[in-house]
Amino acid sequence: MAIGKLFIGRKVRALREASRTTQAQFAERIGISTSYLNQIENNQRPVSASVLLALAEKFQISIGDLSSGEGDRLLSALSEALSDPLFETYTPSLQELKLVTQNAPGLAHALIAVHQAYRRNSEQLASFDDARGAALTETTPYEEVRDFFHFVDNYINDIDVWAERLAQALGIGEGDSHGLMSAYIERQHGVRIVRGAPDSDELRRYDPKSRILTLNPYAPAPTRDFQIALQIAQLHAGKEIDAVAAAAGFRTEEAYEICRIGLQNYFAGALLLPYQSFLVAARDLRHDLELLAARFGASLEQVCHRLSTLQRPGAKGIPIFFARIDRAGNITKRHSAAKLQFARFGAACPLWNVHQAFETPGRMIRQLAETPDGMRYLCLATQVTKGSGSFGTPRPSYAIALGCEISDAHSFIYADGLDMSNRAAFDPIGISCRICERTKCTSRAVPPLKRKLIVDHTVRGPLPYRIAD
Structure with a gap:
């Protein structure tokens, strides 16, 4: 695929500073003039294909990492x-x-x-x-932490690598993860796992004095395994997690503690779904979510969330978007490594297939979609239900959304049988009504910002106004 004009001056400058060289030394190494390098670093000229290749060759980094739209x-x-x-x-x-x-x-x-x-x-x-x-x-502490994960691409290298090393040492991903983790936490940390009371609504409770970890016996197996992995994160990687949270520079202690929880969850997910083995399995199984869940003994949500974190430099997975939406339309989890970005305010587009997931539980809904900027996507959505227990126990339902740009759709089994060459097969979706520029959308909830409205009292269409072109 052809690469357009690349203005990556900040990346080039960071690369030069990391190599501790002057502009003249760096320019000589990649075979260009100092003045050209100066113009590149100040985004006055784009990087040519030959320079891009030289950077990749001389500094052992992938062209994708240099040219990716991380901004x-x-x-x-x-x-x-x-x-x-x-x-x-x-x-x-x-x-x-x-x-x-x-x-x-x-x-x-x-x-x-x-x-x-x-x-x-x-x-x-x-x-x-x-x-x-x-x-x-x-900014609330929760929003501050959400933005922290959002702008680091939902990938924390130190914690991910730390978790992967432990997974490899224990053989997680190759055998019974529950048995392997249970034996490790008792052998290494002296923690004994016991069953909780049948009427308790707690998923996990840890007593540091007695070193007893109590798990809800009626929680789904992937949930119980995740809670063991979370306890391992606290005991095995507590210092590393605290260091990452402290380096983020949060304004309040509350945000720092919320981030620690998020990082502990990140470690647990990376332990249960080790990076390299999960990446290889995702490619081999063509991102079949149910087979991946069965392969690693995980839930669909755990698999989808892990797919959104596969952003390791030099070994990236398919750039995907991932979101979890409740019945009220609130996005409770979100991340996108693709160009599709979720709105920070307002609800999601009503034409997006994620809203249909609540109408057809148990099914994987496929959609070909196009955003106003002309980008096309393969969108997947399914409903998941949380919790378990006796009759009357609350079981909140969510819709899980996952997708990729159409250029990567061949890597997903869900693209089979879809006519991706037919433009008419793509549904027109937006990010949110308030910033969507589509003028003829009958599902519009509110007018777009910064657009003039035309009200004609003699004509009534699907909306009580027209949007000026």
Whole structure:
């Protein structure tokens, strides 16, 4: 696939600084002039194919890592923020947005944070009171941690590698993970696993003094295994996890503790689904989610979430998007390594197949979709139910969404039989109504921002207004 003009000055500068060379020394090493290198680093000229090959060869990195759009998440978030009517007098071009996200990502993050504070303050102004006033303008600890994982591409190398090493030492992924982890945690950490009371709603309880780990006997097997892996994360990798959380520089202790939980969960997932063996299995099984779940004794959600973390430099998996949505339409988990980015405000597009998952439980729903920017995707959705126990026990249901760009669809078994060459087969979806530019969508909930509305009292179409082209 042809690579367009690449302005990757920040990456090239970081590579040169990591090699501790001057511009003249670095330019000589890759066979270009110092002035050309200076222009590349300042994004005044794109990187040519020959320079890209030289960088990959001289510094043992993949062309994909150099040319990948890792700024797509930041670009999408900044674009959404600047689409707010607050900035109605200024509409930046795509090139301007790229220059900011590539050359001044810190400034982009700051602007997004300011816009988030403005949004929270505006949306809750009606119920404003002195006691909560200051809190409304600040990013919540949960949102701060969510953004931390979002902007590190949902991949934490140190923790992932640490978990993979332990998995290899124990043989996890090749045998009975439950038995292997149970034996290890008792042998290495003196922890005994016991069954919990039948009427308890706790999944896990650990007593540090007695070193007893109590698990809910009625939880699904993948859930019980995950809770053992989580306890191993606390005991085996506690210091490493705490170091990563501390380095993130969160503003509050609450955000730091929430991040520790997230990192412990990350370690547990990486232990149960070791990176290399899971990556190979995903490729061999063509990302058949049910076979992957059976192969590793995991749940569908665990498999989908793990697929979204396969972003190790030099050994990346297929770039996918992943989300978990509740019945009210709230996105409770989200990540995208593809160009499709989820809206930070508002609900998801009603034309997206994820909403149909609640109507057809137990089925994998396939959809070919196209976003307003012309990108096409293979979208998958299915319903999952959490919890277990006696009659009357709450069992919340969620829809799991997973997908990839159409250029990677051949790697998924779910693409078989779909006519991906037929443009008419693709459903037009958006990110959210407030930033979607489609003018003739009959499922639109609210008008798009920064677009003029035309109201004709003599004509009534599907919507009570028309959107000016």
